[in-house]
Amino acid sequence: MKRLRRLLLPLLIIAVAVGVFAILKATRPHGKAIEVKEKSWPVAAQPVELGTWPTNILLYGAVDALNFSVLTAALSADVRQVHVIEGSQVREGDLLIELDDADAQLDVQLAEADLAKARAAIAAQESRHQADLQALPSERKLYQLVQAEVKRLQDLSRKQVGSRSALDAARQSAARQAISIARIEESIRTHESRILELEAARARAEAALEKARLQLARTRILAPFDGRVTRVYVARGHRVNLGGRLLDLFENDSLMFRAMLPAIYVPQVRQALADKAALEVSGSVDGRELKGHLISLGAEVRQGSGGVEALFLIDQGQDWLQKGRVLQLRLTLPDQENVLPVPFEALYGSNKVYVIDDENRLRPVKVERVGEIWRDGGNQVLIRSPELKNGQRLLVTQLPNAVESLLVKVVADD
Structure with missing residues (x-):
């Protein structure tokens, strides 16, 4: 009996354990399967x-001028008067700056005196030439008379009737008369060359006078075209030297918009230029309408620029637009x-x-x-x-x- 108990006890323990395991397994919690759903992005x-x-390109650039002039002094002088200020609108021929013209006036007077002297020399040479032409026949007749006197005295001398001293005096007179005729003839022969020399001197005097008058005119600085003054460098009483800067100005009709055209649009623009198509830019600046048209593409590509410089001439707005103004305009392509x-x-x-x-x-x-x-x-x-x-x-x-x-x-x- 005891032996039977010893055999059943382990089996009972195993059976109880199996039963407990079965109960635990049967009563364990069951987790729900998680369904993974792909996220969609709202767009x-x-x-x-x-x-x-139509293609529009927004371009950024600055206003420049095709015709921009730097006026400088053509002579050394003091500034007498300045008639404009920065921003002044000027018309072609307007007086901008006056320089002291005292030295220039004196140079003109000296040149006029030299010209008068050259003209007087020509007149004197012409007068001498006319006198030589009139005197030559008389001198030749006189020479013939002297030669006849020498021959008469020679005949008397051979007959031992005449005086030796009278013959010598006659021969001297004939020689002197021959020399006088030769001088007159030489003066007549060289008249043309002397006239040419004197004419050259007169031409030099006239050129010197014209130069002096030009220098005198340069004391009055005039506007070379219709435009606007951007900067004035001098004031009344200022001393300027030759080549000294006086003022800057640009021509109104030459205002342009200089912008960088992206490289991807360059082929289209070149083709449009080849087809003679009008490429226009437009925009609004300070509430005013601004328009222009393409006139050229730059001949140089700046390193790191990523495009080509394009130049647009301003057609509307040039009378109030400032040089150097930064703008953004739209270019319209075909x-x-x-x-x-x-x-x-x-x-x-x-x-x-x-x-x-x-x-x-x-x-x-x-x-x-x-x-x-x-x-x-x-x-x-x-x-x-x-x-x-x-x-x-x-x-x-x-x-x-x-x-x-x-x-x-x-x-x-x-």
Whole structure:
């Protein structure tokens, strides 16, 4: 009996343990399965509607002048009077600055005296020449008479009747008369060369007088064109030297807008210039309308600029616009076909957008930026791509985690 108990006791313990385990297993709590659901991101979208749109480019630049003059002193003198100030509107020929002309007046008088002397020398030479022409026949007749006297005295001397001293005196008189004739003839022969020399002296005197008068005129600084004074460097009583700066001014009609054209638009602009298309810029400055047109593209690309300098001549607003003013104007390019205007938030990088497929997942599309346009009170970018089709939905929300196949939920149309 005791032996039977010893055998049953372990079996009973094992059976109790198995029963307790079965009860615990049957009564254990059961956890609910967690269903993982993919998150969708709320976004805005716009329908793709390809069409023809004009291209606008917002340009930033400064006002410059094609014709900007720095007026300098052509002589050393004191400033007598300044008639303009900075910002003055001037007309061509207006008196801007007067310099002291006392020295210039004296130079003119000296040049006039030299010219009068040169003219008098020419007149004297002409008078001598006329006198020589009139005297030469008489001198030759006189020479013939003297020669006849010498011959008569020689005949008397051979007959030993005449005086030797009288013959010598006659021969001396004939020699002197020959010399006088030779001098007159030489004066007549050299008349033309002397006249040329004196004419050259007169020309020099006339040039000196013209130069003196020019220097005198330069004491009055006149406006070379219609324009505005930007800076005055002198005042009354100021001493200026040759080449000294007096004032700066620019021509009204030469005002231009100098801006940097982004490199991606340079081919379009060059093509438009080749096609003789009018490329205009416009904008508003201080509540006034400003307009201009493209006249040239820069011949040099500055390092690190990322574009080409474009020059626009101002057509409307040049009478009040200030040189150096920083502006932002819009350049209008010819219409582009099969393009879509989208907000800048739709662009990822420089050439990628996302379309939303039928499963509300993002699909990347590479695009070409062809320009910008002012639309709905804001600046938008024009894009083109063969993968864009009418009716597609385009993501216009900037998502930092935008990747292909990302699940989104369109909550608003742009």
